[in-house]
Every structure is written in structure tokens, then in C-alpha cells.
Amino acid sequence: MQRKARLGLPALGMAISLALALAGCGGKPKSTGDQPFIVSFGLSEPKHLVPSNCTEEMGHDVLDALFVPLVEWDDKWVPKELAAESITSTDNKVWTIKLRAGWTFHNGEPVTADSYINAWNAGAWGPNAHDANYFFAKIQGYDELNPLDAKKAPAAKKMAGLVKKDELTFEVTLKEPYVNFKSMLGYTTFFPLPDAAFTDVANNQLDPAFEEAPIGQGPFRMQGKWQHDSLIQLVRYDGYAGPVKPTIDGIDFKIYQTLPTQYQDLLAGQLDIVPQIPLENIANAPADLGNRFRQSMGSTIQILAFPTYDKRFAKVEVRKAISMAIDRDQIVRTIFSNAQVSLRSFVAPFLPGYRENTCGEACKFDPAKAKALFDSAGGAKAVGGRIEFAYNVDGGHKPWIDAACNQIRTNLGVECIGNPQPKFADLLRKAKAKESMGLFRMGWVADYPVLENYLAPLYATRGSSNYYGYSNAEYDRLLAAGDRAATPEEAIKLYQQAEDILARELPVLPLRYMQNTFGVSTRVANVEMNPFRLVRWLKITRAGS
Amino acid sequence: MSAYLLRRLLQGVLTFFGATLLIFAMMFSIAKDPLQALAGEKPLTESQRVQLTAQYHLDKPFLTQYGYYIRGLVTGDLGKSINGRPIGAMLREAWPRTIQLSLLAVGIVILFGISGGVYAALRRGRVFDQTSLALTLVVIGTPVFVIGSVFQSVFGAQLGWFRPSYAAELGLATFILPAIVLALLSLATGLRLTRNSVAENLRADYVRTAMSKGLSRPRIVGVHVLRNSLIPVVTFIGADLGALMGGAIVTEGIFNIPGVGHLLFQGIQLEDGPRVVTVVSLLILIYLVTNLVVDLLYALLDPRIRHG
Numbered sequence: 001m002q003r004k005a006r007l008g009l010p011a012l013g014m015a016i017s018l019a020l021a022l023a024g025c026g027g028k029p030k031s032t033g034d035q036p037f038i039v040s041f042g043l044s045e046p047k048h049l050v051p052s053n054c055t056e057e058m059g060h061d062v063l064d065a066l067f068v069p070l071v072e073w074d075d076k077w078v079p080k081e082l083a084a085e086s087i088t089s090t091d092n093k094v095w096t097i098k099l100r101a102g103w104t105f106h107n108g109e110p111v112t113a114d115s116y117i118n119a120w121n122a123g124a125w126g127p128n129a130h131d132a133n134y135f136f137a138k139i140q141g142y143d144e145l146n147p148l149d150a151k152k153a154p155a156a157k158k159m160a161g162l163v164k165k166d167e168l169t170f171e172v173t174l175k176e177p178y179v180n181f182k183s184m185l186g187y188t189t190f191f192p193l194p195d196a197a198f199t200d201v202a203n204n205q206l207d208p209a210f211e212e213a214p215i216g217q218g219p220f221r222m223q224g225k226w227q228h229d230s231l232i233q234l235v236r237y238d239g240y241a242g243p244v245k246p247t248i249d250g251i252d253f254k255i256y257q258t259l260p261t262q263y264q265d266l267l268a269g270q271l272d273i274v275p276q277i278p279l280e281n282i283a284n285a286p287a288d289l290g291n292r293f294r295q296s297m298g299s300t301i302q303i304l305a306f307p308t309y310d311k312r313f314a315k316v317e318v319r320k321a322i323s324m325a326i327d328r329d330q331i332v333r334t335i336f337s338n339a340q341v342s343l344r345s346f347v348a349p350f351l352p353g354y355r356e357n358t359c360g361e362a363c364k365f366d367p368a369k370a371k372a373l374f375d376s377a378g379g380a381k382a383v384g385g386r387i388e389f390a391y392n393v394d395g396g397h398k399p400w401i402d403a404a405c406n407q408i409r410t411n412l413g414v415e416c417i418g419n420p421q422p423k424f425a426d427l428l429r430k431a432k433a434k435e436s437m438g439l440f441r442m443g444w445v446a447d448y449p450v451l452e453n454y455l456a457p458l459y460a461t462r463g464s465s466n467y468y469g470y471s472n473a474e475y476d477r478l479l480a481a482g483d484r485a486a487t488p489e490e491a492i493k494l495y496q497q498a499e500d501i502l503a504r505e506l507p508v509l510p511l512r513y514m515q516n517t518f519g520v521s522t523r524v525a526n527v528e529m530n531p532f533r534l535v536r537w538l539k540i541t542r543a544g545s
Numbered sequence: 546m547s548a549y550l551l552r553r554l555l556q557g558v559l560t561f562f563g564a565t566l567l568i569f570a571m572m573f574s575i576a577k578d579p580l581q582a583l584a585g586e587k588p589l590t591e592s593q594r595v596q597l598t599a600q601y602h603l604d605k606p607f608l609t610q611y612g613y614y615i616r617g618l619v620t621g622d623l624g625k626s627i628n629g630r631p632i633g634a635m636l637r638e639a640w641p642r643t644i645q646l647s648l649l650a651v652g653i654v655i656l657f658g659i660s661g662g663v664y665a666a667l668r669r670g671r672v673f674d675q676t677s678l679a680l681t682l683v684v685i686g687t688p689v690f691v692i693g694s695v696f697q698s699v700f701g702a703q704l705g706w707f708r709p710s711y712a713a714e715l716g717l718a719t720f721i722l723p724a725i726v727l728a729l730l731s732l733a734t735g736l737r738l739t740r741n742s743v744a745e746n747l748r749a750d751y752v753r754t755a756m757s758k759g760l761s762r763p764r765i766v767g768v769h770v771l772r773n774s775l776i777p778v779v780t781f782i783g784a785d786l787g788a789l790m791g792g793a794i795v796t797e798g799i800f801n802i803p804g805v806g807h808l809l810f811q812g813i814q815l816e817d818g819p820r821v822v823t824v825v826s827l828l829i830l831i832y833l834v835t836n837l838v839v840d841l842l843y844a845l846l847d848p849r850i851r852h853g
Contacts, residue, residue, distance in 0.1 A: 047628050126593075131593070134588070148595060149595065150595040150599035208629070229639075231713070257797070257798050258798055261697070261799060261801045265702075265709050268701055268702040270708055423814075428578075429581070443586055
């Protein structure tokens with residue numbers, strides 16, 4: 001059973017195994033000229049490896065090496081065609097996507113318009129219940145594939161908005177014009193699938209065995225199968241048609257249960273890239289790693305949300321007072337050793353259209369003013385005698401929640417306690433049931449580099465992650481107007497006006513954004529990580545080469 | 546003897562089903578929203594929710610869900626985990642790792658615990674006895690995650706004697722460091738247990754008789770004393786093996802061993818009822834078997850004990 005149990009005789013005992021262990025450590029993979037150069041990367045077990053069924057970083061890390069998107073974003077986050085030759089639209093509603101010729105999947109199948117159409121239909125097909133299903137909701141015909149009653153069969157099998165024009169061209173019709181659609185196509189969900197992924201294309205049936213060894217059209221292909229909870233091996237795909245070829249020979253995604261173990265393996269020279277240095281090691285990491293300790297701009301923001309059903313926070317003065325009583329900079333310094341940065345806007349700083357400090361005075365630490373504001377709004381009595389910060393205990397949030405609560409207690413003179421919940425799902429359940437739990441924490445990570453990717457899901461009335469029930473008609477109108485704008489630049493102006501409403505109404509308190517804080521081994525060079533926490537595999541090289 | 550065995554096995558079947566029902570009920574009561582637990586902080590669409598609810602029978606009442614589960618179990622289908630993987634395959638991968646780890650750990654306990662205990666008892670009050678007593682006290686008082694993390698950092702990352710984490714290509718060797726960590730606690734208890742048991746038996750009447758008969762000291766200690774002293778130790782090690790088979794959640798976590806402990810921990814985190822119930826049911830089976838074996842061993846060690 002043991003996959004590579006070379007030592008079949010346990011009875012040989014300690015002596016031999018000890019010798020083996022020592023030998024095993026002494027001879028760590030050296031990068032001599034003719035040996036393949038394989039880079040190892042610390043991963044957590046992904047849930048799924050089908051593009052349309054994957055919305056988490058762990059899966060993205062692997063899929064991003066197996067596939068390439070239709071567009072890639074340049075330094076200014078403008079989408080540029082990659083697997084596509086051209087993506088055009090006259091009205092932002094009907095988009096014509098023409099693919100580059102000569103691309104093949106790892107199994108030799110050519111990449112055609114059908115590869116995309118089939119993959120997207122399967123992703124949107126309700127009964128498949130894929131995690132990224134909602135990304136297709138903008139396409140015409142999506143609703144027919146997604147009945148809200150599981151006993152009913154969907155009214156259609158294919159989205160009407162996807163039409164094949166020729167072998168390499170297809171047309172996408174959206175329900176409404178959407179100016180950011182081209183940028184959105186850079187996201188994982190929109191990868192194509194080969195015929196080999198399906199058992200029945202007509203009925204959107206995927207082969208369950210496909211994700212054990214996914215087949216993409218990207219620079220790396222699977223070597224063997226997904227070894228669950230232990231290893232995913234990729235090697236360079238020589239038939240890759242993209243303009244830039246990888247210089248490394250392969251990637252070993254080593255799967256870990258905990259981050260600290262990854263860090264120990266990095267120190268021991270057994271792992272090349274640790275994509276996230278665990279909080280407990282961050283203080284020592286610069287000393288441990290020297291210039292192998294790296295930071296780059298991230299996209300995750302952390303906020304505290306006020307449930308609108310909780311009348312204690314109905315007054316904007318109360319919300320503002322709480323915000324002004326929190327010293328964001330101190331928390332970032334003392335708890336996060338500057339691995340996270342204070343945030344005073346409602347979106348992440350890397351985005352085009354981001355403006356610093358849109359939150360204005362409300363996010364400025366001013367205990368005296370906060371106290372005055374709080375008292376004039378009714379003081380401790382108005383919030384029922386105490387303020388609670390609800391959080392999920394499995395995410396390592398306790399230290400900063402406690403620190404923020406201490407600041408509230410000191411600066412506002414009101415009792416403040418953390419309200420721990422086992423999982424984030426428990427927070428959501430309480431929010432849905434409108435149960436009182438105080439403010440609750442939330443994080444948001446971008447999928448594609450557009451302001452709307454934060455502003456719509458988090459704050460729009462029907463936003464997918466607007467669990468606190470914020471609703472403002474003017475805000476919704478501005479967002480919709482932004483989506484229908486003729487150019488991304490015009491859209492940004494409208495989105496910014498929408499963000500200004502958030503600054504006035506404070507439905508949530510922006511607190512921090514996360515930086516990518518990662519560590520690399522001495523073997524690798526040019527390790528770059530983008531705000532989506534993805535390593536740029538085509539840029540990475542062998543150290544000293 | 547065979548009547549005794551039969552009775553024990555029948556008891557086992559009853560215990561097994563009773564326990565699965567209990568665990569199923571417990572998981573049922575804590576699993577408020579397994580679909581969202583699996584989705585983490587990502588949103589779940591209404592259409593996805595209705596589909597998955599139907600596929601996993603999440604809307605059915607408790608007894609119906611239990612019925613589905615037992616029907617699968619009886620037909621040899623261990624069911625699917627909430628993330629879609631067959632539980633049977635997960636167990637087939639995880640169990641060999643946990644078995645290797647726990648057998649290695651128990652081997653260390655037997656080798657060093659018993660020999661050290663006997664040596665300490667024979668040299669009572671001398672340097673080895675005193676230092677081993679002090680050391681075992683320290684080990685017993687230290688939480689396993691402290692020992693594990695320190696060993697990993699010192700012997701793994703700093704000295705480089707071992708890999709800090711599980712590496713399948715090293716075979717059994719990869720389990721040595723975690724097995725030592727896992728064994729240390731039981732080693733300390735086993736050593737003290739053996740020492741006291743042997744020390745007590747050395748003062749027994751039959752030892753004096755054997756000595757006056759002129760038997761050699763190695764024979765007295767090796768055959769007579771040891772055999773009588775091992776009963777509590779065997780009980781202890783038997784129970785310990787059962788516990789270790791359940792996967793040492795902390796040790797497996799620190800050393801990244803994808804074993805049963807990890808499977809169970811992940812299952813509880815994801816509110817994955819079928820997975821947790823299956824793993825725990827199998828653990829119960831293992832406990833039942835090890836207990837039976839330990840009881841049968843008693844009769845071998847002490848002829849006065851007879852199972853009838």
C-alpha cells in the first residue's frame with residue numbers, strides 16, 4: 001500500500017532505518033547541470049483540480065501551472081491576449097473570442113472553440129454543483145442551467161450565450177454589457193477542457209477520474225496522478241505553444257497539513273518555496289532567511305462588518321466611533337510584524353482605480369474624538385453595554401481581535417469582548433439567521449484585478465458575500481452604471497463614486513490588507529508572486545544561472 | 546476458551562453498532578452546515594447548495610441518514626467524503642502510514658521501556674535509576690506538541706539528521722523521528738511501570754525460593770520475574786497500540802504524515818459526518834481486537850488466569 005516503501009523489512013530494525021534517514025538527508029537534490037531542475041512548492045491539499053470547481057488558492061497554484069488563461073494581465077493590470085489571438089466587442093455585451101492556432105492539450109488534443117464552450121457549460125451546469133459556478137452567471141442562458149429546485153431538471157443543457165463560429169472562434173453573449181469581461185477571462189474558471197475530461201459532453205458529465213490527473217494546455221503537465229495529502233508532480237510540457245517557455249524542468253507541489261512544517265522544511269533545505277510564512281515565524285524569518293525572505297503586494301483585505309439587522313449599530317456615529325478607536329498601525333506592528341498593512345479604503349491597493357484613504361477621518365486613529373462621538377451617540381448604553389467582535393477560531397484571528405477589543409475598551413470606555421465561533425461557516429449561519437453576535441470579521445481576496453471584484457460581492461445589495469445585509473440603491477445604481485460603461489477608465493470613475501458612498505455610510509470597517517510574505521531556498525532565483533499569491537512559474541530560474 | 550472468544554466477538558458486534566450510532570448522532574448534531582464549512586470563506590450559490598444538499602441527503606432526518614450510512618457499510622461501500630473522494634480509498638492510503646508509525650513507536654517503547662525499566666529495578670537507587678526517574682518525569686510533564694516541534698526544529702532543521710517532514714521516498718526511515726516523539730511519552734510510562742513491577746517482584750517469596758534453589762540470577766530475572774512483571778506492562782502497551790492506531794493527531798500534524806489522525810482531524814474540521822463516522826468505527830474495531838489480544842496474552846503470561 002505504501003506508495004514508495006522501499007524498505008520492506010521493518011524487522012531489520014532501527015539501525016538500518018537510522019542509517020537510511022541520515023543518508024536521505026545528506027543527499028538532498030543537488031542541481032548539477034544535466035539533472036532536471038525541479039522546484040518544490042509548499043501546498044495545502046486542494047479540494048478539487050477542475051478549473052470551474054476551484055475557487056481556492058491551493059487549487060489555483062496547481063491549475064495555474066497546468067493551464068494558461070485567455071488573457072494575462074500586464075504590469076498595469078490591463079488584460080492582454082495570451083491563449084486568445086483577439087477578444088473584441090463593440091458593445092461589451094457580445095464578445096468575440098478568437099483563439100491562437102496550433103495550441104494543444106497535454107494529451108495531444110488540439111485546443112478549439114469547443115474546448116472552451118464545453119468546459120464553461122459544464123461549469124455552469126447546476127447539477128455539477130461546481131464551486132465557481134457563479135462566475136458564469138453573467139452569460140446569457142446561465143439561469144436555465146441552474147434551477148433552484150434540485151428535483152427539477154434544468155430547462156437547458158447549454159448556455160444560449162455561447163456560440164461556436166468556427167474551429168477557433170466563439171461568441172459570448174452576456175445578459176448585460178460588462179466592461180470588465182476581458183479582464184475577468186484571466187481567472188482560473190475560464191480555462192478550457194479537453195474532450196478527455198468528459199464522459200458525456202452533451203450532458204455536461206465530467207469524468208470523476210479527470211481531476212486525479214488534469215490535462216491542460218499550459219507550460220507544465222501532470223507526472224503521474226495526484227497523490228492526495230502528499231504530492232502533485234508536474235513536468236515541463238514540450239508542446240506548450242505560449243510565447244514564453246519555462247526554464248525549469250518541473251514543479252513538485254508538496255502537500256502539507258500545517259504551515260510551520262513547511263517553514264521547517266525550508267530551513268532544512270527540503271523545500272524551495274514557502275508561499276506563506278506562518279505568523280509564529282514571521283518575527284524571526286528575516287533573520288533566519290536573510291534575503292530569501294520576500295514580500296510582495298497581496299490582494300486579501302480584512303474588514304469588520306456591522307450586521308444591519310443589529311440595531312445597536314444603526315447609527316453611523318457609533319460605527320465611526322468604533323473605527324476611530326482602533327489603532328490599525330499598532331496592531332499591524334505588534335501582532336503582524338508588518339506582514340500586513342493598515343487599510344483605509346474599501347478595496348485592495350494593487351487595483352487600478354484604488355485611492356488611498358477613501359475612508360478619511362473615520363479610519364484615522366483619534367481616541368479623544370472617538371470617545372466624544374461615541375458618548376454623543378448614546379455611549380455604552382446605546383450598544384447594550386458592550387461591543388462584541390465575532391471571529392472564527394480556526395483562522396488565527398484571536399490575537400488581533402483581542403488587541404482591537406482592548407483598544408475599544410480603553411478608548412471608548414465600553415466593555416468589549418471577542419466572540420469566538422468554531423468556523424467561518426458558523427459566523428455565516430448566525431448572520432443568515434439574524435442572530436446577535438456583534439461585529440464580525442471577514443476577508444476578501446480578488447479573483448481578477450478590477451475594483452468591481454471587491455465592490456460588487458462585498459457591498460452590493462445582492463452581492464454574493466454581503467452577509468451583513470448592506471443595501472443602498474444609489475450604490476447599486478453606480479456599480480451597475482460602471483459595469484455598463486464603455487471603457488474600463490469610465491467604469492473606474494463610477495466605481496469610485498460608489499466607494500465614496502461606503503466611506504460615508506461605513507457598512508464595514510476596513511482594517512488591513514495582507515502582503516504576500518514568502519520564503520525561498522538558495523536553489524531558486526527570480527521568484528515572483530503576484531497579488532493573487534500565484535508564483536510566476538515562467539519567470540523563475542535556477543539560482544546562479 | 547472458544548465459548549469465551551465467541552462471547553467476546555458478539556459483544557464486539559454490539560459495541561460496534563452502538564458506537565457508530567452514537568458517533569453518527571454526535572456528528573449529526575455538530576454538523577450545522579457542512580457545505581459552507583467546505584466552502585470556507587467563499588460564497589456558495591443557492592443552486593449549488595440545493596444540488597449538494599440533495600446529493601448528500603443533508604435534508605433527510607437523522608435516522609434516514611443513518612440508514613443510508615449503515616446500508617453502505619454493510620454492502621462494503623464506505624461512502625463518499627463531502628469533497629467527493631471515496632472514503633475507502635482515503636483509508637487505504639492513510640492506514641499503512643499510521644500502522645508503520647505506531648508499530649515503530651511501540652517497538653521503541655518495548656525495546657527501551659522494558660530493558661530500561663528492568664535495568665533501573667536491578668540497580669535501584671543508583672545513578673541510572675535516579676536519572677531515568679527524573680527524565681521520565683520531565684517527559685511526562687511536557688506536552689507532545691512541544692517535544693515534537695523542538696525535535697523537528699533541532700534534529701530536523703538545525704542538525705539535519707532527519708528530514709523535518711514526511712517523505713514517501715524514504716520508506717520506513719521517514720517515520721523514525723516522529724515515532725521517537727510518539728514513543729517518548731509511552732516510553733516514560735512504560736519504563737516506570739516496568740521498574741516498579743520488577744522491583745516489587747524481586748522482593749517476592751518465589752524469588753527467594755528460586756535463589757535458595759541455586760538458580761542463576763539471569764534466569765531468575767529473565768524468566769521468573771520478568772514474566773510475572775509484564776502483565777501490567779502488556780496491558781499498558783496493548784491499550785497504547787490501540788490509541789496510536791487512531792492516528793496521533795498532533796504528531797502526524799507536526800511531521801506532516803498523511804495518516805489516519807490527519808484524516809480524522811480534517812473530517813471534523815469539515816463537519817464531514819460520513820468520514821468521521823467511518824474512521825472512528827474502524828478505530829473501535831481495532832480497539833476491540835487489541836483488547837481481546839491483550840486479554841488472551843494474560844493467560845499466556847500468568848497460568849493462574851484462565852478464560853472460561
